[in-house]
Amino acid sequence: MDVALDFLPRLGEDVSFKILESLKNPSELIHASCVSRSWHQFVVRNGLCKQMCLKKFPQLSEVDHVKEPSSCEKVIAEAGPSNSLHWENLQREHRVFAFLAYCCAKPIISECVAAAISASSTDNYPEESIENTLEKRDRVGRLASYWSSKGSKDPSAPEKLIYRLAGDLCIVTEICIQPFQAYFHEGYPIYSANSVRFRMGHPKGSMDILEYQMDWEGNERTDEKFTWTYTSPKFSMSQENCLQTFKLPEPVLCIGGVLLIELLGRVQRQEIDGLFYVCVTHVKVLGRPLSPAFGVRMLEPEGKFELRVHRYDPEVLKETRNALDATAMQKRILNMLQANLIGVNYMLGEDQNDEEQDEPDDEEEW
Structure with a gap:
């Protein structure tokens, strides 16, 4: 031919x-x-x-x-x-x-979290705020850096952490979470969750995402202000003091720039009050932001x-x-x-x- x-x-x-x-x-x-x-x-x-x-x-x-x-x-x-x-x-x-x-x-992988939005609960605000999970150091000065939920009698009680990603469009490949080990408690307990699940989406309506960064003490209904367009499978979390990597089955295009981390179940009871807590030291999201080249407008x-x-x-x-x-x-x-x-x-x-x-x-x- x-x-x-x-x-x-x-x-x-x-x-x-x-x-x-x-x-x-x-x-x-x-x-x-x-x-x-x-x-x-x-x-x-x-x-x-x-x-x-x-x-x-x-x-x-x-x-x-x-x-x-x-x-x-x-x-x-x-x-x-x-x-x-x-x-x-x-x-x-x-x-x-x-x-x-x-x-x-493009085979470029970088950190994708821009800011923390809110947590479903916080035990001591602002000392144990969700903002601490973006600090790369385990300690700031002599103080431990971590987020802590409020205590619960129910070990199955979930917690939610919401973050803003680095752009309206962002490809996410994996999320890393490190549970907190309380070195100041007897036995050095690790306050991990049983499992984790991730959702991605965008704010409902035309309000800017920054308008939701207002209630750092937590609001259990905060996530209802968002539309979730992707939900991951559940991943088991180990009760270990290390940065645990949860790789998504396929890279996900987050449309709207919002990530929800669901911490499902609690494994550690605090000796002082007998309540169950879940605490996180670090959160890291890996992927590829597509901003500033791309953006979205929700309809x-x-x-x-x-x-x-x-x-x-x-x-x-x-x-x-x-x-x-x-x-x-x-x-x-x-x-x-x-x-x-x-x-x-x-x-x-x-x-x-x-x-x-x-x-x-x-x-x-x-």
Whole structure:
């Protein structure tokens, strides 16, 4: 087959979709959309960059529409089937989700907690405030740094800690928690929980998240002011004085920038009053903030949100505009098919029953 001939239109819509959908790297899909006018139209028309993002992060299914910065450099794209408003919207979605896929693929892991919001209870405020859990030192001066719940006669009583993440959009991969060991109590007891669970979401309504950072003594109904869009499975917590890592089954895109830590059950009774407590020394969240490049605007009460690009990376814009050599990209796709798919000749319209058909001698014949 002559690679100078655009083979994609010959395969039909379904087969072409399957081929390009199999591209896993965002850069490869962006490059494929730059090969030719027909390839660009196909990628944009079928929303392949959006589909790639949805597969990785199902939370994006609640995107109502996307918005680009009004001051951004206008991306000059191949003309679509028409100059309709619908095509312009498809082009915009293609650029936004291509940029999002590109940013999500970066292997950069960092700490993601920006601030503590509230705890469901606090034993001695402010000495044992939730803010202490963000202190990297176990002690500040001669005082231990930790958060403590109020005591309870019920060992199954839960506690909740709420944090603000470093951005409206944040990819979270794991959460680390260190229970507190009371070195000033006889026997050095460790006040861990039985298990933990995590929720992620956003404030309800249009109020700014900072407006919820007001009741440091705790309010058991504080979390009702938030909508949780993700809930993790339960993880067992060890009664050990160490930073315990809880890795999520898959990376999660937190939409709205709020993390809830549920501490489920208590294992340690305090000798002084006979009540059960749970105490935490450190909390650390690892992942990848997508701000300031991205932001969201919640659309209540629908539960949808507007996905915003505040600023584009100039290198990504350049990549989306630069057309690659059509022969090289088509050859790459064909080699991928040859290595991974059965029945390529059938899809290309060749006769599979011709047993005497010559095989290509090397890659150049493709």
